[in-house]
Amino acid sequence: MMHALRSLMIALFAIPIMAGLASAADTIKVGVLHSLSGTMAISETTLKDTILMLVEDQNEKEGLLGKKLEAVVVDPASDWPLFAEKARQLIEQEKVDVVFGCWTSVSRKSVLPVFEELNSLLFYPVQYEGEESSKNVFYTGAAPNQQAIPAVDYLMNDVGVKRWVLAGTDYVYPRTTNKILEAYLKSKGVAEEDIMINYTPFGHSDWQSIVSDIKKFGGAGKKSAVVSTINGDANVPFYKELGNQGVSADSIPVVAFSVGEEELSGIDTKPLVGHLAAWNYFMSVDSGINDSFIDDWHGFIDSRDRVTNDPMEAHFIGFNMWVKAVEKAGTTDPAAVQKAIIGIETPNLSGGISKMLPNHHITKPVLIGEIQDDGQFAIVWETGGLVPGDAWSDFLPESSVVEADWTERLNCGNYNTKTQKCSGQKF
Amino acid sequence: MVPRQVLRIGWALVLLLVALASSSVPARAVSSDLEPLVGKLSERSLSTKAQTIREIAEVGSAEAKALLETLLAGQVYYRKDDRRVVLVEEQDSAFAIRDAFSGEALGQAEKRSLKRVVINNSIRGFLRGAIARLSLRAEDPDDRLHAVESLYDELTPDTVELLKSRLVEETDDEVQDAIRVALALAALDSADPAERAAAAQRLAESMDQVVHVRLSALVREQDGDPDASVRAAAQSALREIDQNRSLYSVVETLFFGLSLGSVYVLAAIGLAITFGVMGVINMAHGELMMLGAYTTWVVQQALPDRLEQSIFFAIPAAFLVSALVGVAIERGVVRFLYGRPLETLLATFGVSLFLQQAVRSIFSPLNRAVSTPEWMSGQYVVNDALAFTYNRLYIILFASVVFAFLVVILRYTTLGLQIRAVSQDRNMARAMGIKSARIDSATFGLGAGVAGLAGVALSQLTNVGPNLGQSHIVDSFMVVVFGGVGNLWGTLVAGLTLGVSNKLLEPLTGAVLAKIIVLVFIVLFIQRRPRGLFPPRGRSAEA
Numbered sequence: 010m011m012h013a014l015r016s017l018m019i020a021l022f023a024i025p026i027m028a029g030l031a032s033a034a035d036t037i038k039v040g041v042l043h044s045l046s047g048t049m050a051i052s053e054t055t056l057k058d059t060i061l062m063l064v065e066d067q068n069e070k071e072g073l074l075g076k077k078l079e080a081v082v083v084d085p086a087s088d089w090p091l092f093a094e095k096a097r098q099l100i101e102q103e104k105v106d107v108v109f110g111c112w113t114s115v116s117r118k119s120v121l122p123v124f125e126e127l128n129s130l131l132f133y134p135v136q137y138e139g140e141e142s143s144k145n146v147f148y149t150g151a152a153p154n155q156q157a158i159p160a161v162d163y164l165m166n167d168v169g170v171k172r173w174v175l176a177g178t179d180y181v182y183p184r185t186t187n188k189i190l191e192a193y194l195k196s197k198g199v200a201e202e203d204i205m206i207n208y209t210p211f212g213h214s215d216w217q218s219i220v221s222d223i224k225k226f227g228g229a230g231k232k233s234a235v236v237s238t239i240n241g242d243a244n245v246p247f248y249k250e251l252g253n254q255g256v257s258a259d260s261i262p263v264v265a266f267s268v269g270e271e272e273l274s275g276i277d278t279k280p281l282v283g284h285l286a287a288w289n290y291f292m293s294v295d296s297g298i299n300d301s302f303i304d305d306w307h308g309f310i311d312s313r314d315r316v317t318n319d320p321m322e323a324h325f326i327g328f329n330m331w332v333k334a335v336e337k338a339g340t341t342d343p344a345a346v347q348k349a350i351i352g353i354e355t356p357n358l359s360g361g362i363s364k365m366l367p368n369h370h371i372t373k374p375v376l377i378g379e380i381q382d383d384g385q386f387a388i389v390w391e392t393g394g395l396v397p398g399d400a401w402s403d404f405l406p407e408s409s410v411v412e413a414d415w416t417e418r419l420n421c422g423n424y425n426t427k428t429q430k431c432s433g434q435k436f
Numbered sequence: 437m438v439p440r441q442v443l444r445i446g447w448a449l450v451l452l453l454v455a456l457a458s459s460s461v462p463a464r465a466v467s468s469d470l471e472p473l474v475g476k477l478s479e480r481s482l483s484t485k486a487q488t489i490r491e492i493a494e495v496g497s498a499e500a501k502a503l504l505e506t507l508l509a510g511q512v513y514y515r516k517d518d519r520r521v522v523l524v525e526e527q528d529s530a531f532a533i534r535d536a537f538s539g540e541a542l543g544q545a546e547k548r549s550l551k552r553v554v555i556n557n558s559i560r561g562f563l564r565g566a567i568a569r570l571s572l573r574a575e576d577p578d579d580r581l582h583a584v585e586s587l588y589d590e591l592t593p594d595t596v597e598l599l600k601s602r603l604v605e606e607t608d609d610e611v612q613d614a615i616r617v618a619l620a621l622a623a624l625d626s627a628d629p630a631e632r633a634a635a636a637q638r639l640a641e642s643m644d645q646v647v648h649v650r651l652s653a654l655v656r657e658q659d660g661d662p663d664a665s666v667r668a669a670a671q672s673a674l675r676e677i678d679q680n681r682s683l684y685s686v687v688e689t690l691f692f693g694l695s696l697g698s699v700y701v702l703a704a705i706g707l708a709i710t711f712g713v714m715g716v717i718n719m720a721h722g723e724l725m726m727l728g729a730y731t732t733w734v735v736q737q738a739l740p741d742r743l744e745q746s747i748f749f750a751i752p753a754a755f756l757v758s759a760l761v762g763v764a765i766e767r768g769v770v771r772f773l774y775g776r777p778l779e780t781l782l783a784t785f786g787v788s789l790f791l792q793q794a795v796r797s798i799f800s801p802l803n804r805a806v807s808t809p810e811w812m813s814g815q816y817v818v819n820d821a822l823a824f825t826y827n828r829l830y831i832i833l834f835a836s837v838v839f840a841f842l843v844v845i846l847r848y849t850t851l852g853l854q855i856r857a858v859s860q861d862r863n864m865a866r867a868m869g870i871k872s873a874r875i876d877s878a879t880f881g882l883g884a885g886v887a888g889l890a891g892v893a894l895s896q897l898t899n900v901g902p903n904l905g906q907s908h909i910v911d912s913f914m915v916v917v918f919g920g921v922g923n924l925w926g927t928l929v930a931g932l933t934l935g936v937s938n939k940l941l942e943p944l945t946g947a948v949l950a951k952i953i954v955l956v957f958i959v960l961f962i963q964r965r966p967r968g969l970f971p972p973r974g975r976s977a978e979a
Contacts, residue, residue, distance in 0.1 A: 046793060048903055164527040168557070179948050209947040212907045214898040215699070217692040217828070218942045228820075231651030246898045249808070253815055253825040257559030274973035282510075283557045338941070379556055387554040389482065416695055 036079040037341055039064055040099035042110025042120070044132075051242075052320075053112050055271060056134060057082060059321045060109045062309040063328045073335055080104055089119045096120040096262025100129045106341035107132065107331055109324060114138060114182050121146065130343050132331065134323035136266060136288075136302040138185035141415035142400040142422035146346065147372045148328035150320060151289055152398040153189050157236070159375040160264050161190060164234045164389050165197065168262065172203045172233035174223050174253035179208040183238035186266070190236060191402040203231070213243045224254060227261040233262040244268050245276050252280025258379070259283060270316035273384040289357075289373040290322035290325045291386040296360035316384070322358045329355040329364055351416055361395055368413035368422070370398025460653045469495050474503070474537045477521045477553050478514035486559050493566040495899075501570045503536065512536060515552040524550065572598070577608040583870045584614040588646040591622040617642045624650060628903055629663035636666060640673035643684070648677060669905035684822040689939050697935025698835035702893050703908045704915035704927050705842060708733035711913075712922040713859045715881050716770055717777055717872035719784040721912060722905025723791040724884045727761055728891020729900045730795060744809045747892065754888040761791075762884020766877050784850035788909075792902045803901035812896060838889055839928055845882070846924065855879050859922070918958050920968030930969055935957075 041060045042052035064080045067073060075289050081103045085092040092111065099105045100123070107130045111117045114137050124131050124145040137153040164170040175190055177183025187206060194204060205226050207219060227233035239247055244265065251263065264285040270292050273281070292303065302325065307313050334350035335341050357363040357373065364372045372395035378386025400422070401411040413422045423433035473495070476488040489507065492500050506512050506523055514521045517806060522542060525532040534541045555563070568586035571579040584602075587595055596619065603615045616638070625636035636654065639647050654661045654670040699804050703725060710718045716769070731754040732747065739746045765787055773780045812830055815823040846852035857865040858875045864871050894904060911934075919930030934954060941950035965971070 046796060046801070050796065051803060051901065054801055157604070199796045207946065210951060212903070214907070214949060215692075215696050217695065217825070218689070218939055219947065221688060221692070228645040228648070230645075230653070240905070242899050242901065249827075249897070250825070253813060253827060254823065255815060255817075257564075259564065262557055270674065271802075274801075274802065274805075277805050279807075280813070283560055285557075381552075381554075387552075387556070389554075389556045 017307060028309060036075055036077050037335075038105040039078055039080050040096075040103065040105035040108035040110070041080055041082045041084060042092065042096055042099060042108050043082075043112070044116075045082075045084040048242075049087040049112050049116075052271060053087075055315075055318070056109075056112070056320055056324055058310060059306075059324045060328065061400075062305065063325065065309065066305065067332060069327075074339070074341070085116070089113075089115050091252075092116045092119045093123050096123045097127070100124075100127045104274060105129070106335075107346075108341070109134070109327065111135070112320075115180070117146070128343050130256075130331070131344060132324070132327035134320040134327060136319070137191075138182045139400055139402055140185060140405075140408060142368050142415075144369075144371060144415055144422060145343070147327060147330070147350070147365065148398065148400075149323040149330075150368055151373060151375075152400060153186055154399040154400055155289060155373050155375055156266055156287050157186050157190055158193060158267070158404075159392055159396065160285070160377060161193065161236065163287075163377050164236075164264060168234065169232050170234040170262075171199075171231035172205075172226065172229065173199065174205045174207065174221070174226060174233065174235040175238075176207045176209070176223075177238035178211055178213070178236055178240040178243060180211070180240070181326065182242075183208065186234075186238050189402045189404050192240050192406075196404065209239070209243065211240065213239075213244070213385040214246045216247045217254075219252045220247070220254050220256065223261065224256055227256075233261050235261060237265040238265050239265065240267055244272065248276070248281045248284065251284075251365070258285075259282065264377070268380075269317045269318040269320075270384065270386070273380065274316055276384070278354060278382055278384050282382050284380050285377055285378050285389075286380065286386060287375065288319040288386075289375060290317075290319045290359055291376055291378045291388060291389060292317045293378070293385045294359045294376070296358065297360045298356055298360065302358055326355055326357050326363050326371065330363075330371075334365075347415065363395065366397055366400070367416045367418075368400045369415060370400055372397045439818075440478060444497045467677055470497070470500055470503070471537050473938075474521050475519075477507075477512060477536070480521040480841035482554075482556055482559070485553070485555070486562070488837050489555075489562065489566075493562075493570075497572060498718070499668040501567060502562050504567050504570075506536075507553065507555060508560065508567065510552060510555075512553040512576060513630070514553060515545065516549055517550055521553070522550070554655075572602065577611055580606075581606065581614055582613045584618055585644070587618055588621055588644065591618060591625075607775045613642075617644060617647065621647065621650060624654070629661075629666050632661065632663065632666045633669040636669040638675050640676040642676065642823045643680065645820050646949060651677070684819075688822055688944070690936065691824060691828070693936030693939035694932060695935070696939055697932035698832045699897065700911055700915050700935050701928055702831075702835045702838060702890040703887075703891075704912040704919075704931055705839060705924065706890065708881040708916050708919070708922075708927040709842070709883035709886065709911045710880055711916055712924075712927070713855060714876065714883075715859075716773055716774075716880070717781045717784065718765075718770070718880075718883070719781060719789060719909065720765060720788040720905075721883075721887055722907075722909035723788045724758045724762060724887035724905070725891040725894060725908060726795065726902065726905040727791070727808070728758050728888030729895040729904055730799060730804065730891075731757045731888065732892050732895040733806050733900055744811065747809060747896075750892050750895075751889060754892045755885040756888075758891065759881040759885030760889025762887070763877050763881040765884070766880035770880065771873070771876065784858060788905065792905070795902045799902075801902060803899045808896055827896055831897070834889075834893055838886060842882075842886065843924060851878060852877075855882075905912070914955070914958055917962065918968055920970035923968075923970040926968055926970035 039060065041057050043057040044050050045054055045057060061080050064078045068077050069193045072078065081099060083099060085095045096108065099108055099391045109132045111120060111133050111375055112135050120131065121143055125143060127250055129145060131146045132149055133146055134149050136156050137148065139152045162175050173194055177187055191204060194298050209219065223235060262283065264287055266287060268286050269288060303317055306317055306327045307315065330350055330353050333339065333353050333355060334346045338345040338349035350366065351367050354362045359374050361374055366372065374395055375392045376388050377390040400413040401408040403409045410425055410427045412424045412426055415422065423432045425432065470492065473488055473492050478483065479485055492503060512521060513524050513525050521536040522533040523536050531545050531547060533545050565586050568583045572583040574580055599615050599618050603612060606612050606615060613671065620635040620638045623631055626632055636651060639651060651670045651674045655667055655674060661670065707718065710716050732750040735750040735753050736746045741750065752891055769783050769787060772779060773783055791900050808827065812827045815825040817823040846855060854870050854875050857870055858872050864874055914929055915931045915934060918934065919926030938954055941953055945953060
């Protein structure tokens with residue numbers, strides 16, 4: 010019995026390796042490191058499919074450097090240490106040339122040392138808290154200045170908000186973002202007593218007291234708004250409670266940084282209508298390139314009901330940038346691609362051209378959308394041009410002096426302009 | 437101030453219209469202003485749109501009001517080719533459209549050929565206000581109440597006059613009170629200090645937010661009311677209001693606590709049977725709840741036309757599904773492991789992972805949207821400081837019913853008698869002719885079925901997804917252990933206690949710390965009293 014099981018295991022492990030060997034010579038391998046099971050599967054499965062679609066499209070066009078692309082998918086199962094193991098497996102055993110993956114900041118922090126040690130490339134597609142720039146990571150999602158700060162500006166200038174609730178789930182992204190936002194609001198003359206900060210555990214489901222507090226806080230005669238960094242799942246009961254307690258979007262709007270089309274597709278959106286989200290892309294963006302992307306996606310996934318969202322667009326941009334950089338460098342060698350990719354420009358889905366910056370972030374437009382009853386967003390505001398991603402926030406005293414530049418000039422992701430010293434990553 | 441004037445004209449028009457309508461003259465004459473405005477709704481710029489909508493509100497006719505309502509409901513679209521503004525009826529793959537002005541039917545249209553007239557929050561707010569103001573004479577007293585309350589912020593002399601005349605005709609007490617508050621608010625702007633002071637005194641009765649804001653402004657040090665007597669009156673009114681408010685907020689916290697406690701009780705009570713009565717540590721209990729929640733979703737999908745009632749079908753269905761799976765788990769796994777708690781724990785944990793992944797494979801890892809029936813949304817408003825949300829009220833009710841149902845089963849039925857007999861002394865029960873293996877299955881099935889019922893309740897509160905069970909299993913064990921293993925009443929008291937104490941702590945410490953404090957408290961409590969609040973007594977205690 011044990012014997013049979015062992016040989017079965019060996020056989021199971023051997024198949025992909027042999028399959029890999031057979032095709033290793035004539036393909037370029039693209040690693041996909043997204044959770045397909047566990048808590049994060051809800052968000053990450055879609056991104057895996059996005060990369061598979063992009064790879065398929067590229068192969069249909071002309072391949073890359075005369076070779077076909079081959080996607081290698083692994084499942085890190087929403088388990089942070091497993092992310093590092095799987096990343097190592099992708100790079101060392103599968104010998105992939107690039108990896109697209111991760112969602113949560115903690116998973117990125119977990120794989121970072123692996124990518125730096127083995128000098129491979131990671132494209133990270135999700136909005137995050139900033140305060141990081143690695144030689145081996147390309148951040149195609151939004152930095153805080155490409156999402157949080159413009160959203161607050163919109164509420165302050167266009168909606169006239171005077172009192173602020175910063176509500177978040179208790180982990181690194183909301184804590185850092187709220188620290189930046191608090192500093193920013195104070196720099197704009199908002200008084201201490203007009204800011205309320207609240208953290209809740211992951212998957213929090215009983216929002217009664219918090220919503221009741223928000224209601225009281227917002228009833229003080231000044232226009233109030235909630236800036237929400239509440240993570241995925243916990244949003245549903247939060248919005249439900251808002252609706253039930255009669256807090257409507259026109260009295261106290263909630264602007265969210267983690268609620269997109271995908272998350273809304275699991276929600277009854279009636280009570281949410283009018284609440285806001287800030288992203289760099291919405292499915293409802295009116296542009297030709299977006300229409301054809303959506304058609305591609307529907308064709309690939311074989312369903313017209315599936316939505317597109319911001320991290321998918323980030324993968325779209327990141328993948329195309331990588332392709333262009335490889336073509337420019339004439340090789341998939343990570344060091345050469347790293348050099349070639351800075352300054353590369355590719356179209357984004359809202360009709361503009363995004364550019365890879367020396368700090369490994371990209372330029373993106375910032376859009377504010379209001380949730381509609383069909384689960385889509387109506388765009389109510391957008392930045393005039395593209396906003397360059399800032400790795401180190403200008404609103405935190407300890408970060409405002411830090412700069413990231415991976416060109417010859419500094420070749421450093423954490424350069425202190427005061428002390429003129431380059432410190433390593435802090436992970 | 438143009439909008440004020442505009443509003444005044446609007447009011448004049450409303451009055452005119454009402455006069456016209458009551459003398460049964462067709463209101464076409466006024467509506468002709470509407471036609472060019474309707475056409476302008478297809479403008480893309482939000483500020484132009486806002487202006488147009490404001491002008492429509494000024495027209496103030498019944499048609500204008502109806503148009504504003506359809507705008508707010510998001511039914512107004514325009515055709516991409518000729519920019520004709522249309523009303524949309526059906527939301528399937530094709531739309532039935534009719535002209536927004538004349539109501540003339542225009543046949544069907546492709547979804548892609550139409551574009552919605554997008555509105556933003558400020559327009560939506562304006563629409564709500566405008567519709568409410570146009571409803572001051574509505575049939576429904578609630579509408580009239582809203583209409584009056586929406587006027588609190590903009591009390592011009594004209595509206596005051598209008599409200600005064602309404603007060604005489606108004607028959608509903610609540611609306612009358614609201615009008616009195618509005619008049620008192622207006623009197624706060626009076627030039628006569630005595631009148632202002634009297635108004636402030638009268639406002640002490642009202643719990644409305646606007647009142648609180650206005651009174652607080654009066655007593656402010658720098659820019660408050662110049663007259664000392666007015667300030668004193670406002671101060672005493674505020675004191676009274678604040679006193680009432682703190683009283684209400686205690687009631688509110690208790691309600692929050694009870695409703696959270698009811699969720700705890702619902703989630704834990706099935707466990708109280710399997711763990712408490714049978715002594716089986718069932719780690720898959722959470723997943724049985726998850727199955728109940730998914731059953732609710734499936735039932736809702738199967739009955740798309742009966743959204744409001746589907747939950748009543750979901751309750752028995754969820755009970756059955758979870759109970760059957762529970763029996764299968766007992767027959768397939770647990771029964772081989774009686775008396776080996778550690779193995780049971782591991783095996784059922786495995787089952788829980790298996791069930792989670794099964795759900796992921798069958799229903800996709802995405803959460804499923806269970807919509808809340810209309811009668812469960814919203815809240816019962818006592819006043820501005822106190823309201824009870826309906827879904828929580830129903831959860832409390834549901835939890836009590838389920839609890840009573842279980843107590844009745846265990847105490848008054850043969851099955852209950854046998855379950856108790858087996859749990860107290862298995863060998864003796866067998867000697868009396870009870871088939872203990874069958875009773876084990878039935879007990880486990882009962883516990884599992886109740887977990888399914890909890891799942892129905894949870895589907896109305898939180899996400900229906902593969903992780904639903906995981907997030908409630910720890911709380912459930914906590915409640916059962918705290919209450920005393922094997923005691924339903926213990927579970928009830930423990931669940932409610934934990935719910936209330938959690939909610940009492942939350943405003944002071946924040947949600948994260950409140951949870952930690954409650955956990956630490958339980959750990960310490962279990963140290964002192966390892967058998968929980970209500971320790972089992974008598975023969976079963978030694979088993």
